[in-house]
Amino acid sequence: MPQKLIASVRDVPTWKTIAVGTFGNSVALRDALDAVGCNIGGLAAEVLARPAFTVSSNKMDVELVAVSAVQLGFKTDSVPLAVIYARARQLGFELAAAEVGPQLRLQYLDQPMGEFLIVGMQPIKTWSGEPVVLNVANGGAGLILIGQDGRDDAEIPATSRFLFVRAPDLSGGIAAALLPP
Secondary structure, X not given: OOOOOOOOHHHOOOOEEEEEOOOOOHHHXXXXXXXXXXXXXXXHHHHHHXXXXXXOOOOEEEEEEEEEOOXXXXXXXXXXXXXXXXXXXXXXOEOEOXXXXXXXXXXXXXXXXXXXXXXXXXXXXXXXXXXXXXXXXXXXXXXXXXXXXXXXXXXXXXXXXXXXXXXXXXXXXXXXXXXXX
16 A cells, blocks of 8 residues: 655654653553453563663653654665664654553553554663564454564564654654653
8 A cells, every 4th residue: 555755753643642651650550451352462561561661750642653664765675773763863764652551451452453652762772682662453363462573673663654653743752751761
């Protein structure tokens, strides 16, 4: 399916606005996922249990945009993750905090079957050191939060959709506040 080429973050409408900072800690966030029947894959569960996974102490709304590597200008079948991130940043998109993945999973319960959304985020390493990014998905067996290869050289299909944060036009705004330390 043809996809419109993006020249700037201004070319992309906000896809969805979600709230973050609504849970006191990652355990409460995970309990909320369990309470609504959202599954958590093994890698995602490990990411949520890592000290590097944090939740915001301030409640705020985050504007998300959804784009594919094709829309970012890539013409190959797959693109390394780091190259996608570099192009997205060049066009004005910001990486999301890891909390965006589970928060979106909780706030997007009507996700269409077959949709997989990669959270454009700084990877979090598993206990064994494997970098992982989160994916909010409905593969047909129910709503799930899964982890996937977050290595810089991980080849991502160019048609995969990424979620990035639309930063406000303020110096050091929401996107900067949400990035992990």
